[in-house]
Amino acid sequence: MRLLSAIVGLVILGLVSPVLAIDQEAAFEDPEMQARYQRVIHNIRCLTCQNQSIKDSNSPLAHDLRREVREQMAHGASDEEIFAFMQARYGDFALYKPPVNAKTIALWASPFVLMVIGLFMLMRTLQRRTSMDVTIDGD
Numbered sequence: 001m002r003l004l005s006a007i008v009g010l011v012i013l014g015l016v017s018p019v020l021a022i023d024q025e026a027a028f029e030d031p032e033m034q035a036r037y038q039r040v041i042h043n044i045r046c047l048t049c050q051n052q053s054i055k056d057s058n059s060p061l062a063h064d065l066r067r068e069v070r071e072q073m074a075h076g077a078s079d080e081e082i083f084a085f086m087q088a089r090y091g092d093f094a095l096y097k098p099p100v101n102a103k104t105i106a107l108w109a110s111p112f113v114l115m116v117i118g119l120f121m122l123m124r125t126l127q128r129r130t131s132m133d134v135t136i137d138g139d
Contacts, residue, residue: 033073040079041066043096044086053096 028034038055044065046057054062054069065086072082083095092098 028073036079037070037073040069040073040082043083044069045094045096047090047094 028037041055042053044054046052046054046059046062046065048059048061049057052062054065068085069082072085077085086094087099092104098104
């Protein structure tokens, strides 16, 4: 009886698992093209989920973006062209690896600048306190 239950469970799981797949589009016939497609959609951020790639997201926007990537690849667009399209349309946030420019440098450098300013202020405060004359009024 247990064996029969296990077999029925595996059959049901086998029938349900394709339904649970996020990207339900047909795979490219070329395995290299399919691997490239997987790599590209892994590097584009889902704008609704924000912490998932469009590869891992099940949102309608992610589905549309995967379809767009698939169409661009079918028309011969390179990875860089696809990333440039996504960046132009949705901004730097759409890419997991945004380009290095003035905005991204400021974003990455600002915590260090603030930390240096904070340490400088702490050192000045401590120097002032140690240089103060301490007088004790005695009887």
